[in-house]
Amino acid sequence: IAQAVSPTAVKPGSEGVVRDGNQVTVNMTSVRSHFTPDIVELQAGDDVTWHITNIELAQDATHGFALPGANVNLSIEPGEATTISFVADTPGVYPFYCTEFCSALHLEMMGYLMVKPKGYKATAEDTAAAGTVDLAEEKAAYEAKMETIDATQKVIDSVVTWLKEHDYESDPRSAALVQDAVHQLTEAASIKPKIEASAAAQDWPNARLWAEQYFQYQVKAADAGLRAKKILEEKGTP
The missing domain is CATH 1.20.1270 (Substrate Binding Domain Of Dnak; Chain:A; Domain 2)
Structure with a gap:
């Protein structure tokens, strides 16, 4: 019996953020204990379509996905692909994280959504601070x-x-x-x-x-x- 494949399923290696004007598609995978990508940058006003696929093989490796800034709280079974849509209308930094205990590193399974004000441009001070590496x-x-x-x-x-x-x-x-x-x-x-x-x-x-x-x-x-x-x-x- 062949299993149907969702047209929105994200395969390992194809993760990323695709922008077309203010239409943004986020292609994300979840696997113990990491979301890829784990940092997503948007601009205020972006219309967001966010695809998430749990790429686990083990049948009991369920992952959660909570994004309080967009009122999202999901439970995603192994092999399941799901999609959420929202408008990123408020600038800020919003954490997202797994809400299902999935492994010893469960608490590290998190990332950040950064919504920048529309038209934002980094200053020289911002660039210098970001580029400092010891x-x-x-x-x-x-x-x-x-x-x-x-x-x-x-x-x-x-x-x-x-x-x-x-x-x-x-x-x-x-x-x-x-x-x-x-x-x-x-x-x-x-x-x-x-x-x-x-x-x-x-x-x-x-x-x-x-x-x-x-x-x-x-x-x-x-x-x-x-x-x-x-x-x-x-x-x-x-």
Whole structure:
């Protein structure tokens, strides 16, 4: 049986904000524990169509999406695509966030909608302040994140060993979660060359950002693996 695909579904890699005059389309994905894009900039008066797709594979990975500034509070099931529409009529900064407990990093699943006054132009002072980056701090943050990545990988390796020893494929639920974890680690592997290239170029801001993205995939994999382990423990798998 073929499953219907929504024409508004957003695929990984196609996220972004598209503007046509004052008509703005936001294409967003949600996955533990991140919205992409996580910063959306609009102008007052924009007519907004916002597509959100939950791209999780695990059946129990529901995500919420709350945007109080637009009176929006959604619950989006895995594989579900939904659309909201509103007019961004009031300038300001509005947080959006996940309202379903989805992983250990649930509280980090958030972002910001910034609505600028119509015709706003940044001043020289704004540009100078935004462009200030402490490279030493960025390098230290990158190195700290890489240490966290190494420690997290050890946890993942231990969980993988346990799952193999306890025949995770014997239960469809744990097997599906392991499949999800493998998918997350495959995505992480595609990020590693970008981390290495940025670090080699001493581009510490981007090295840190790519390392953070890698870590997000690791956490999703670890979360899925630990849930699979819990299923087998509760089942009493020898």
